[in-house]
Amino acid sequence: TPTYLGALRCKEEGDPSAMATSLKVAVVGAGVAGLIAARELQRESHQVVVFEKSHRLGGTWAYDPRVESDLLGLDQNREIIHGSLYKSLRTNLPRQLMSFTDFKFSDKTYGDERLFPGHEEVLKFLEDFAGSFEVTELIRFNTAVTRVELVDSDIIEFEVESKTNGVNAVEVFDAVVVCNGHNSEPRPAFDIPGIETWSKKQMHSHNYHVPEPFRDQIVVLIGNGPTALDLSREIATVAKEVHMSSRSPAPYAKVSKSQKFSNIWQHAKIDCINKDGTITFEDGISIDAYIIFHCTGYKSHVPFLKTNGIVSVQEKRIGPLYKLVFPPQLAPRLSFVGLPEKSLTFLIIECQSKWIAKTLSTKISLPSKDQMLRDIKEHHGDIEDDGFPKAYTHFLEIENDYIDWMSTQLEMNVDKKFTDMFKYLIHCFRSGNFDNFMNLFELKYGV
């Protein structure tokens, strides 16, 4: 039987539809998104419970050196290790851009003063944030949410089922904010002809920690994001050869050699895997490799959510979501924080959290359900018209005005220096000079 924990609903007598002002809200996850969502909800006087399946906060930034039993992450029965960080990881954004508007990473150091610090520094920053705003006390550690289900009633409510040390509990909440992270379910590249018969080793970057297992090997690495760039260089310090392959068209139409690393080559897409086990790229080169290493990103994953089909996960797209936050039919009672990718994650997460908290307390109103659905249709249409797959729905590089839109809703001043810096970083990254884009950035902005 569910335990009803007394939602703090302010209904006017005789008017059951009167809007709530202070709600009982469940936040799933205590990573960056869950921490800031909890702070903003608390600031709006909502009653907040943060569920965190791990014994500590920080999500991605709480480094976990364990490796999963299935290196590609295909076995649905495996124990999922949440974190995807590798031991040497430094941030790919400078610390200024991993700040909250009123709690700046750039004002603080915890032992690692670098502009692009190591992951340990980010975790300390998040612990400091949670302690400073009394968010830590809202977290129920070692408590995994196993089911969030819409209760069938005229007022939207959710049953939240959770498990703590093997004990199940069911509670009812007025609203749920999903902050479970989306970098734990690998999305390997399996659309390569012949890959199904490849009998040598394959792994996904989710299970990478150190380069040592690649010593003296020939490695084919698929991907061209920050992780692919980072790991190719680290692996190249011990491997015999690293052959990077990416779907992107020019400048990779022909094979090219890295200027800085004599054993890294950049190829076009893999054409096929041959019967003899060699790998042929579209540039015509064939390689006899020891391992295919997938740096190909992650699937979206919300296994606990049951909404009778109102919200679904298709490819990487969770939807329909208005501004990547609210499903119109359940808005504002159900929301998602942290879905945008290739963006100023910390700032966007902060904006989304403020928007959710203020919408729940009715200080900000949303457009009508039909208007929100029209907006979503337009957004999805733009992605298709531009020739991008559904998986690009959460990529904000395509929607540069997102932060402007959010900050206008919130009447919040976002320092232009902040967004200019991000644009400059993207410029460095896109200029193709990957070997030293961090150096370029450091030169311009200094430590």
Ligand code: FAD
């Ligand atoms: P997460 O950090 O993944 O946190 C989700 C939390 O939810 C976890 O604590 C998890 O245990 C918990 N959880 C999940 N399911 C449940 C459940 N059912 N019940 C209870 N708890 C649950 N961003 C940057 O800004 N700069 C960078 O340099 C950068 N580098 C990155 C490098 C890598 C390799 C990766 C993978 C990501 C990187 N990111 C970077 C993006 C990073 O994901 C975000 O910075 C941020 O950590 C996202 O926070 P989150 O709270 O959305 O998710």
